[in-house]
Amino acid sequence: MLIYLVRRILWAILVVFVVLFITFLVFFKLPNGDPALRFAGKTPTPAMLDEIHHRLHLDKPWYIEFGYFVKTFATGDQYGWPGLGYSYNSFASVKSQIVYRAPRTLWLIAGAATLWLTFGVAIGVLSAVKRRTLVDRLAMGFALFGISAPVFWLGLIALYIFWRTLHWTAGTGYTPIAQGPGQWFSHMILPWVVLSMLYTAIYARMTRNNLLETLGEDYIRTARAKGLSERRVIFRHGLRASLTPIVTLFGLDVALLVGGAIITESVFNLQGLGWMAINSATQQDLPIVLGVVLCTATAVAFMNLVVDIVYAFLDPRVRYS
Amino acid sequence: MKRTTRRLATALLVVAVGAVVLVAAGSGSRAKSQVSAGGTYKVGWEQSFGFTDNMDPVGEYLAEGFAIQTSLLDRTLVGYNHVPGAAGNKIVPDIATAVPTPTNGGKTYTFHIKQGVKFGPPVNRQVTSADFLNEMKRLASPKDGQEYGFYYNVIKGFASGKGKTISGISTPNASTIVFNLTQPTGDFLYRMSMGATSPQPAEVTKCFEGQAGKYGNDLISTGPYMIQGIDKVDISDCSKITAASGYDGTSKMILVRNPNYDPKTDSTAARQNFPDEFDFLIDANKDDIYSKVAAGEFQDEISSPPGQVLEKYYTSHSPLLKQYSGDRTWYLTMNLTAPPFDDVHVRKAFNFIMNKNALVQAWGGPAIGKVAHHIVPDTLFNNQLAEYNPFATPGDKGSLSKAKAAMKGSKYDTKGNGTCSASACHNVYLLADTRGQDLKMVPVIEADAKKIGITFKVHSINGAYPTLQTPSKNVPIGERPGWGKDYADPLTFFTPLFDGRNIIPNGNTNYSLVGITPAQCKTLKVKGNCTNVPSVNSQLDKCSVLIGQPRLTCYENLDKYLTGTVVPWVPYLWSTATHIIAPNVTQWSFDQFSGSTGYAHVAVK
Numbered sequence: 001m002l003i004y005l006v007r008r009i010l011w012a013i014l015v016v017f018v019v020l021f022i023t024f025l026v027f028f029k030l031p032n033g034d035p036a037l038r039f040a041g042k043t044p045t046p047a048m049l050d051e052i053h054h055r056l057h058l059d060k061p062w063y064i065e066f067g068y069f070v071k072t073f074a075t076g077d078q079y080g081w082p083g084l085g086y087s088y089n090s091f092a093s094v095k096s097q098i099v100y101r102a103p104r105t106l107w108l109i110a111g112a113a114t115l116w117l118t119f120g121v122a123i124g125v126l127s128a129v130k131r132r133t134l135v136d137r138l139a140m141g142f143a144l145f146g147i148s149a150p151v152f153w154l155g156l157i158a159l160y161i162f163w164r165t166l167h168w169t170a171g172t173g174y175t176p177i178a179q180g181p182g183q184w185f186s187h188m189i190l191p192w193v194v195l196s197m198l199y200t201a202i203y204a205r206m207t208r209n210n211l212l213e214t215l216g217e218d219y220i221r222t223a224r225a226k227g228l229s230e231r232r233v234i235f236r237h238g239l240r241a242s243l244t245p246i247v248t249l250f251g252l253d254v255a256l257l258v259g260g261a262i263i264t265e266s267v268f269n270l271q272g273l274g275w276m277a278i279n280s281a282t283q284q285d286l287p288i289v290l291g292v293v294l295c296t297a298t299a300v301a302f303m304n305l306v307v308d309i310v311y312a313f314l315d316p317r318v319r320y321s
Numbered sequence: 322m323k324r325t326t327r328r329l330a331t332a333l334l335v336v337a338v339g340a341v342v343l344v345a346a347g348s349g350s351r352a353k354s355q356v357s358a359g360g361t362y363k364v365g366w367e368q369s370f371g372f373t374d375n376m377d378p379v380g381e382y383l384a385e386g387f388a389i390q391t392s393l394l395d396r397t398l399v400g401y402n403h404v405p406g407a408a409g410n411k412i413v414p415d416i417a418t419a420v421p422t423p424t425n426g427g428k429t430y431t432f433h434i435k436q437g438v439k440f441g442p443p444v445n446r447q448v449t450s451a452d453f454l455n456e457m458k459r460l461a462s463p464k465d466g467q468e469y470g471f472y473y474n475v476i477k478g479f480a481s482g483k484g485k486t487i488s489g490i491s492t493p494n495a496s497t498i499v500f501n502l503t504q505p506t507g508d509f510l511y512r513m514s515m516g517a518t519s520p521q522p523a524e525v526t527k528c529f530e531g532q533a534g535k536y537g538n539d540l541i542s543t544g545p546y547m548i549q550g551i552d553k554v555d556i557s558d559c560s561k562i563t564a565a566s567g568y569d570g571t572s573k574m575i576l577v578r579n580p581n582y583d584p585k586t587d588s589t590a591a592r593q594n595f596p597d598e599f600d601f602l603i604d605a606n607k608d609d610i611y612s613k614v615a616a617g618e619f620q621d622e623i624s625s626p627p628g629q630v631l632e633k634y635y636t637s638h639s640p641l642l643k644q645y646s647g648d649r650t651w652y653l654t655m656n657l658t659a660p661p662f663d664d665v666h667v668r669k670a671f672n673f674i675m676n677k678n679a680l681v682q683a684w685g686g687p688a689i690g691k692v693a694h695h696i697v698p699d700t701l702f703n704n705q706l707a708e709y710n711p712f713a714t715p716g717d718k719g720s721l722s723k724a725k726a727a728m729k730g731s732k733y734d735t736k737g738n739g740t741c742s743a744s745a746c747h748n749v750y751l752l753a754d755t756r757g758q759d760l761k762m763v764p765v766i767e768a769d770a771k772k773i774g775i776t777f778k779v780h781s782i783n784g785a786y787p788t789l790q791t792p793s794k795n796v797p798i799g800e801r802p803g804w805g806k807d808y809a810d811p812l813t814f815f816t817p818l819f820d821g822r823n824i825i826p827n828g829n830t831n832y833s834l835v836g837i838t839p840a841q842c843k844t845l846k847v848k849g850n851c852t853n854v855p856s857v858n859s860q861l862d863k864c865s866v867l868i869g870q871p872r873l874t875c876y877e878n879l880d881k882y883l884t885g886t887v888v889p890w891v892p893y894l895w896s897t898a899t900h901i902i903a904p905n906v907t908q909w910s911f912d913q914f915s916g917s918t919g920y921a922h923v924a925v926k
Contacts, residue, residue, distance in 0.1 A: 033787025037828045039373060039533070041382050041468030042807075043817040044828035051463045055533060090570025091375050091535045097571065156608065164612065172609045266605040271572055275605050279369050 012301030019297040028062035035284040085287040094291040105272030111192035116199035124207025146201025155267035172269040210242035251307035259296035359597035365610035367624035375537035380466035388915035395519035409913025410809035427505030441542035441579040442552035450492035452520035466533025507868040508810040528559035538564035545594040549575040574601040595924035617905040635688040647898035649805035653891040654832040658849030659797035660745035666731035668888040672712040674724035683761035690896035695884040711885035740774035751777035754785040793846035811876035833889030
C-alpha cells in the first residue's frame, strides 16, 4: 500500500508538472497578443515594450521562462515557498490571492457537494426502491429538470425569488464565516443549492440505475432469502456496491470544481478561484493563471488518489500492492 | 421497505427544514444598507478594476483611474473642476496658486505652490516643489512604468536624463517649480493636469523604484481622501512597507477622508467632498450591479448596462440615467496600403455606401451615442465642425448613387460601372471582434459593401486589437477600433493615430498606416502598396506648437483633410458616457476630463 501511494504521488507530481508545462506553452505560443501591451499605454514604443518584457520576464524563450518558473517554485520567492510570483495586474502575490479566494471556492464546493451527495443518493435510492411509482416519476422528473436547467438561469431565478422578492437570503457576495456564521450561511445557501442542482440530478439518476442493477444480482436474492431486513439488504449490500462509480464521479467532480465553478461564482459574485482564473486569462495575467491551474491539477490528482483509496474500502475485491 | 423509505423521506425533510431555519437566521442578522449623513458612496465595478498600472500615477492610464485620482486622491499643479461640458475641460489652478502664462516664447512655465497643501498619512508634511520634481523623474524613468511619458518629452532633458536628472525642470525654492520646454507646446497645461504629474514623496516612492505599479497599493494622498489603512503603513524602512488594507488591487478600493486635507487650499468649484467614504467594489455579475444600483445598495456603477436596463431608463426619461459626451469616436479603419483600400476612390465609396445609422443601431441606437461624421468629436472643437459631413447621405443610411459616383475612376472599377469589380475586391480580409455589437455590425458592413462589389472574408477574433496593432499582419480593414481623448485637445487623437513616424511593429495605433514610407514598409514587413501613401506629419508638427483658436483651427483643417481627402476611416459613432445612479444619490456630476463620474461633487442620502 505504501509503495502504491508513493508511486501514485510521484505520478501526480508528474501530471501537475505536465499540465503546467502545457499551460505555459499555450500562453506563450497562442496568438493572443503580447501581455506587455497592457502595460505600455495607448501608444507604446518599442523601448517601452522591451522594458516591460524584461520586467515581466517575457524577454526570453518560453522554455527558459518555464525553467525559471520551476526553479522559483522549488526554491521559493520573496513571498516564501512555493514561489508563485505576483500578479501582473494587482501586484499582489499569487499565493496571497489563492489563499484569499480559495475559501470561497472550497466552501462552495463543500456545501454543494454535501447537498448533491446527500440528496442525489437519497433521491436515487428512493426512486429505485419506489420504482415505477409516482415518487419515482417525480424524482426522475426533478432529475431531468436539474440536468436541463442552466446554472446561470437557475442562479438568477433563485436570486430574484429568494433575495429580491422574499428577502430570505443575503443575496450576492461573500461574507467570511468569521464575520458571522449566519451571514455566511445566508450568502452561501443559494450558490450551494444552485450548484448542486445539476449534480444532484445526475447522482440521483446514476444511483437509481446502479441500485436497480445491483438489486437484480444473485447475491441480493441470497441476502433476502437469508431473511435479512430490507433496510440491510439495500444499504449494506445493494447501495454499497452501487456506490463505487459514484465515488469515482464524486472525486472528479469535486476536483474539477476547484477551478471550474466559474458561472456559479460569477452569478453569485463570490469571486473564487474559478472567477479569478477566467478573469486572469482574459487579462493575460500568466502568474495567476498558472497558480489556479496548479491548484486545479493538484486537486484532480489528489482526489483521484483519494478515490482509489476509498475504492478499497468500498469494494473488498480491490487491493493495492 | 416502507419503514426504510419513510425514514429516508423524514431525514430529507429534517435537512430541508434545518436549512430554511438557518437561512432565516442569516437573513435576520443581515445588515441593510443604511446611508447616513456624509455616508458612503459605493460604486459597483464590473469584473475587475482593469487599471493599467494599479493606480500608480506614473503609469495609470485608465479613464476611471484618472477620475478617482484627480477628484479624490492626487492633486496636481493645475486641474479641472470635474464638471460636464466645456467648463469641465477648462484648466484651473489646483496646487498652483494660479494658472501660469507661458514666457520665453511659450517655452517656459513657472508654477508657484500654495501653502498648506500636505501629504496625507503616513507622510504628514507640506508638499514642496521637490515632490513634483520627484514624480517627474519617476515619470521619466522607463523602469517605473511610464505609459504616457511621451507627453513630457517636450521638457528639456526629460527623456535623455533617464529619470536621474531633468535639465528642463528647476526648483528655485520649495514653492516654485519652473519647466523649460524645447519648443512651444500649446497643450502643455493640459499635460500638467494629468495624474502622472501629481507630487509624490521621495521617502516612499524610493522604496518602489523599478517596481512599476506596486506603489499604487500605498499611494500617498494629497487630495481629500486617502486609501483606507494607509495611515497604518510603516514607512520608516522600505522593508516594513506593506500594502494599505483598503486596496487589494482585485476586489475593493476603500477611500476615507484624508485628515491632512485642508479645504482652504482647494476650491468648492473643484471639489465638494460630501461622502465620508468611497467604496469601489468589484462585482462579477453585471445584473447584480444594476439591481443593487436600483435598490440604492450601490450608488453608481462602472460597467456597461445591459440593453434592457438601458432601454428601461432611456425610454422612461429617468433622471437616474446620466449621459454625456464620451469624447470617443468609433470607426472602421481602412489600410492605406492594402488593396482595394489603397485607392482613395474605394475608400470614399465605402464611406458613402455605409449605413452608419444601422451601425449605431447595432450598438443600441441613440441611447449609446450619435452618428460620427468626422474624426474628432465635436465637443473637442467646441462644435465648430458640427456641420462638417463630407460623406453625407439621407438619414446617414448610405447612398448607392453617391458611392458609385465616388468609385468611378478607381483602378479597381474595371467595368467602369461604379463598382469594385477587380479580383482584389473579393474576399477581402475583414478583421472583427466578437462583442455583441460586433456580431451585429458585421452583417451590415458586408451587406453594404456588397452593393459596390466588395465582398469580405470575415475573421472574428475575441480581442482583435493585437492583430490590428501589428502592421505585418496586413489587415485591409478592421471593424473594432475606437479612440478616446486623454485630455481635451485634438492632439490626443491626431498624433497617436496618424503620425507616420510612430508606426511600430507591435502595439501600433496608426492602423491605417497613414504616412508610412516604403522604407518603413520594408522594416515592418508590410506587403501592400507603400508608394505615395499620404502623410500628415508636417501638419501635425505645425498644429502642435500653436495655442488657442489658431491651434483649434489648425486641427479642424487637419480633421477635414484627413476625413475628406485622405479618408483612412469610416467614422460612425460618437459614443456617450453612460452612468446609472441610485435613487439615494442626492447630487451627481459628470467629469468631462476623465469621461466618468465627478466624484468630487457627488452626495448620497
